Amino acid sequence: MELVTPEELGLHSGQLARIGEHLRGQYLAPGKLPGSITLVARHGQVCLLDVAGQRDLERGTAMTADTIFRIYSMSKPITSVALMTLFERGLFALDDPVHRFIPSWRQLAVRKAGAFPLFETEPCERPMTIRDLLRHTSGLTYDFLRESNIDYAYRKLQIGNPAPGYTLQHMVDQLAQLPLEFSPGSSWNYSLATDVLGHLIEVLSGQSLPAYLQQALFEPLGMVDTGFNITPENVARLASCYERDAAKKLVCNDDGQDSQFRDRVFWSGGGGLLSTVPDYYRFCQMLLQGGSLDGQRVIGSRTLEYMTANHLPGGVDLSAIAMGSFSETQYEGVGFGLGFASKIDPVKNGYPASHGTFFWGGLASTLFWVDPAEELVVIFMTQLMPSSTFNLRGQLEALVYAALE
Incomplete structure (x- = not known):
């Protein structure tokens, strides 16, 4: 993945560097996260790819840019686009x-x-x-x-x-x-x-879900490492997944080398996909570019614009209609479309992503957002369950938008 300097894209290098400093100082060094990858891209070019920590604590395996992650509910936008x-x-x-x-x-x-x-x-x-x-x-x-x-x-x-x-x-x-x-x-x-x-x-x-996703999205977008099962040749790249015990120590709940994702036939379009940062970036960049990437159109621009609008009855935000206390977003200032949450009131939401930014996350604390107004894509990958443990999305929003010139 070719990187350009932040200044070429209208971001400040020093401010952007605070993302890695924050993650290492507040999360990796204290043992709150095993490892992480953060990608920031603007105008179709990547200016930050911060790779830190480990993908397997027990084996001491370093995180690498091609690490495979359980993206859990970040599967939902993919399935929704396919439908x-x-x-x-x-x-x-x-x-x-x-x-x-x-x-x-x-x-x-x-x-x-x-x-x-x-x-x-x-x-x-x-x-x-x-x-x-x-x-x-x-x-x-x-x-x-x-x-x-x-x-x-x-x-x-x-x-x-x-x-x-x-x-x-x-x-x-x-x-x-x-x-x-x-x-x-x-x-x-x-x-x-x-x-x-x-x-x-x-x-x-008339096809299986894996076959249709492969045909409609993964193959045309070049998402070579995204699917429902980990293949034998890729086992070494699959991160282990963790949760915190009563003493707030990280304990493994799905070993990357012997994962539940090795052999399954339940194709969970809502939470079953594995992917990498490079693959998910290709999906997000397609979304930002209105449905096409590298000359391959997978969905219409008007369809995507319609999907990422707020479809909640009466145009309300989630705080006015949601029941239950858990999802992959806070409710204030956030609407929901066809497979994506959308920022409808940044002031009410309390974080500075633009109106119209659409996003979601996954149970193991993965997250992404696409900000069409700023032509910005942000992806964060780690493997800590549940995603409600830390406010990583809010902190990353504050850090990323502080770097915009």
């Missing part, structure tokens, strides 16, 4: 009911009372649409949220958790048997919705 390439072919409309493509979901209802397995339900005010899945207003949830009787049922049934032989079809069949948290469109809740989008991609395209 919208099928929208561009006229294969569905955003307000099509989901049960048109998943017939077993025709009778979905909303929990009124009770607990698993004895729920009392009431009819939905309207059917769930594909737009609801894309913007997380579907009424679905996640098992790890631990805030309701519904997510308890998800845990009990192990819905969406990789297991030998478990597939997307198994997931949608299980979800057909459970009520929703709320009537679609009435609230926002982080959920398995994007995994359901992965199933819809299979139904609409």
Whole structure:
């Protein structure tokens, strides 16, 4: 990856250098993070690629620029873009009911009372649409949220958790048997919705999700290290993943050399992809350039502009509509589009990225944002779960925008 000086792109070198100083001083030296990679690019050129720390603490393996990471929910924008390439072919409309493509979901209802397995339900005010899945207003949830009787049922049934032989079809069949948290469109809740989008991609395209992502995005964009499983030849490059124990010491929860990603058949479009900083940068640069990269167009510019607008009902921010306490963003001043969060009020949000900046993150503390107004791309990769442990996004926003001339 060729680097240019920050000054060539309208950034201040000294200010930008504070990013590496901050990460090493506040996170790596005290043992709060195992290692990290930070990329800053502007006007289509990279001016910072800060590689620090280790990708495997137990083995003492240094972080390298080609390290492979579990990007978890940074899979969601990729899956959402892939689905919208099928929208561009006229294969569905955003307000099509989901049960048109998943017939077993025709009778979905909303929990009124009770607990698993004895729920009392009431009819939905309207059917769930594909737009609801894309913007997380579907009424679905996640098992790890631990805030309701519904997510308890998800845990009990192990819905969406990789297991030998478990597939997307198994997931949608299980979800057909459970009520929703709320009537679609009435609230926002982080959920398995994007995994359901992965199933819809299979139904609409007639291909497996990995095959369609490869054809529609990874191959034309040259994303050579992005996929659902770690291949034998790449095992050495996969970082280990960590969490903090009661003593705030890093402990490994997924060994890079013997990872759960070695052999799985559950293609989680919401959280199952592995990738590298160079690969994800190519995806982000495509987004910034309106759907094309190096002469390869993968989606239309108007479609992307539409996807990254705020689609929340009434144009509100997440603080006005979200239920649940966990997602990959704070809620104030942030809207949500079709697969991306978007900055709609920087002042209310409290951090200086431009209005219209779109972004997301992943459970292992990875994050990215694309700022069209400044032609800026920022990517941060590490492997610490959960992502709510530290406010890395806010700190990086402050550091990056301080460097703009």
